[in-house]
Amino acid sequence: MGVRLDKSLISLDWRLMFQDAMIVHLGWMKSGHMPLLLRKAYLKNELERLDIRRGVGIDSFLDSKYSSIWKEYEQVLAKEEVHWYTKSKAKWLHLGDRNPKSFHGVTIIRRRRNRYDMIKDGDGNWVVDSEKLEEMATKFYKDLYTKDFIYLPLVTSHAFPKLRDEAREELRRIPSLREIY
Template sequence: MRISSLMQKLKKIQGNKSSKENNRLETSLQNELNEWLYRSEVLWRQKSRELWLKERDKNSRFFHLSTIICRRRNTIEAVNNNAGDWVAEPKEIRNVFLENFKILFSEEEVETPQQLDDLVNPCILDVENQLLCSIPSPKDIMNTLFQMSDLKALGPDDFPVLFYKEY
């Protein structure tokens, strides 16, 4: 009711002769009308969600229509390619996205200056490095295995340590 009364007042003022007072009054009425229209939009949006929540489990016409509307809203119908042209074919849209993602996630060649290598002193000695790179003996593996807790964490094959201790 408030929206219709504001629209009638606005029509009446717009029909009058233009003056500072009429322009100021028209602006204030338009602002108030916009506020009420926004409130009405929010109200209907909330009502539609409430109705959808109530009736979505039923095989109703409302549910099917809301699903179709959501599907249309979530569809990409056209995109701009790198040349600035609009692409509307689904295969071409897919290719545009694919190319952009390839560019976005491609690895760039990084060049490091030679003088940076000597900035950090090595923290592992050559002897320690050889020990770290060597393959452990079966005895070392068994000692390490028997030092671990039985049921703490699963291994990469989803077996606990207890399995290996027993079998």
């Protein structure tokens, strides 16, 4: 039996200010990320331990072991990066951002943004009952797609500023090989 450290105490003012906040207790094996974190911590500890032992003298066995653990550690880091990249639905990976914490932040924000806990009904009252919310959503889309479509032409003549001649010439210019590579 373990002790839980993830309890919280909040005031009514805080609760009113942060209405979406909640504590969720996931079992440690429910998170697909936990085994990766445990392996990462273990490998990092092994690398630090071997680094200290290698500092004492030259030992080809320790060097080989260190190299092998380092390769596995890099693989775990790559898996962690892919994990957060996948969850964040971000395109930063091919732009060179290798910071899993930023992916994690985007994932948390997206998860919160994509969830609706309450919606105002037609009378301006907040509805929190999940069945009622489901009915409201279904009715909204049924009404939306059964109404007659009204065509409104899109006016784009003043939507975007015109390009200056220099900018147009720059866009027409063929890039050099140096710029491509």
